Amino acid sequence: MKGLIEELRQRRAAARLGGGEKALQKQQARGKMTARDRIDFLLDEGTFVELDTFATTRCADFGMDQRHTPGDGVVTGSGQIEGNLVYLASQDFSAMGGSLGEMHAEKICRAMDLAVKCGCPFLQINDSGGARIQEGLSSLAGYAKIFLRNTHASGVIPQITIILGPCAGGAVYSPAITDFIFMVEGMSQMFITGPDVIKAVTGEEVTFEELGGAAVHGTQSGVAHFVSQTERESLSLVKKLLSFLPSNNLDNPPQAEPTDSPPLEDEELEHIIPVRPQEPYDIREVFFRVFDYGDLLEVQPEYAKNSVVGFARLNGHPVGVVGNQPAVLAGVLDINSSDKISRFVRFCDCFNLPLITFVDVPGFLPGTQQEFGGIIRHGAKLLYAYSEATVPKISLILRKAYGGAYISLSARDMGFDRILAYPTAEIAVMGPEAAANIIFRREIAEAEDPEAKRTEKLEEFREKFTKPYAAAALGYVDAIIEPRVTRLELTRALEMTLKKRETRPRKKHGNIPL
16 A cells, blocks of 8 residues: 555656646746646635646647646646635646647536536636647637536636736637636737737737737727736735625625725715816726725726726625726717626626616717727617616716716616716706707807807706706606715615515527627
């Protein structure tokens, strides 16, 4: 028995070395953590339980019979983060470049299947050269199996991808199906075809970083949800994200202890938001004075900056937060912000996170570029996402709420459960200037002083139709509140809707206007 145990220990030790000591040292020399280091950093100490430690490729072609590596280039298993069970797969670039072959894919699929059965999040750490060409179609079949499981698990358990190296070709689609993608500046790359292929086909010259680096996906494409400077910062953000989320779609989000920071009443809120509707301000200043101190986690902060979405806690309750950003493009809705908000709203609805929406929006962005780009279709996604959501939906109208943008973000007949407004709110079919010019066109044209008449009629329209009292009189606003009691009133609105239950007609699935 002693000899057998010694052999087992030697095999375990060999498996822990992945592609070997030299390959691991090369990985570390690049300033990168190893696959196992990443797992150890993420998980609570001593909780990792490995799956399929000795699995290896069955391929013998193209010299593969001489390159069998225990684990086949990926470390999989389960563990705990802050005491909560997760399953994960961490690709090992030191072993055959982390390339995905048949057994590599089988290991990932097994971890995913167990995550769904156990009802807990699945985390994948991607650091791979892509498909293992030597295994041919078996590699492609492996990707297909993973994509299928990603899709079936969507909306059932949270799925998180951390890109800590290259991720190219078909490998990018599994991350894209998952709920959130984390990337690191100067380390992570995602692209369908590399610079060499692009140059050969189109003649364009581009670097790996310019093509698919973290900055590109965090600011332009919107593929990445969180961008960090270091691996450890990225992995720490993953832990913070998970602290807001339930383990699965049947659980409620984890509640923290109620807090009195910030206070329930804050007079500073009366000075943050300018009375003049054209004057900008940063919506995040409102968030910081309303939600539990230090808890706001913004998603895609550098993409579609005219909107802000993220997770926060309100008196200990995790919530999804959506807000227009008047400091950027006046908070207008466009193609990218519509997509950003829609996807976030649908995620929150999947995992029972109440939605609180802060509205200060002049409308949808006009122009040929937006129309040709399909603003109608993208704006429809926003309407669809909010209409589909059955979680508590609370809206606070700060200033402007005009037209279709008002309908999307705060209309009673879109199924919002509680609608509040500041005295500064303006709720109308369109902005007062445009409306007055249409309704009073003849009177203005016939007046001795058209500009004076326009100003008079503008104030008349604003007084009669845009002030929040007109909407409240028709039942479209539940309460008009003083800004200083925003945290108090939102807490009350949340508490009165937390036990909400709403069903929809049975169907296979809807057809969102993608």
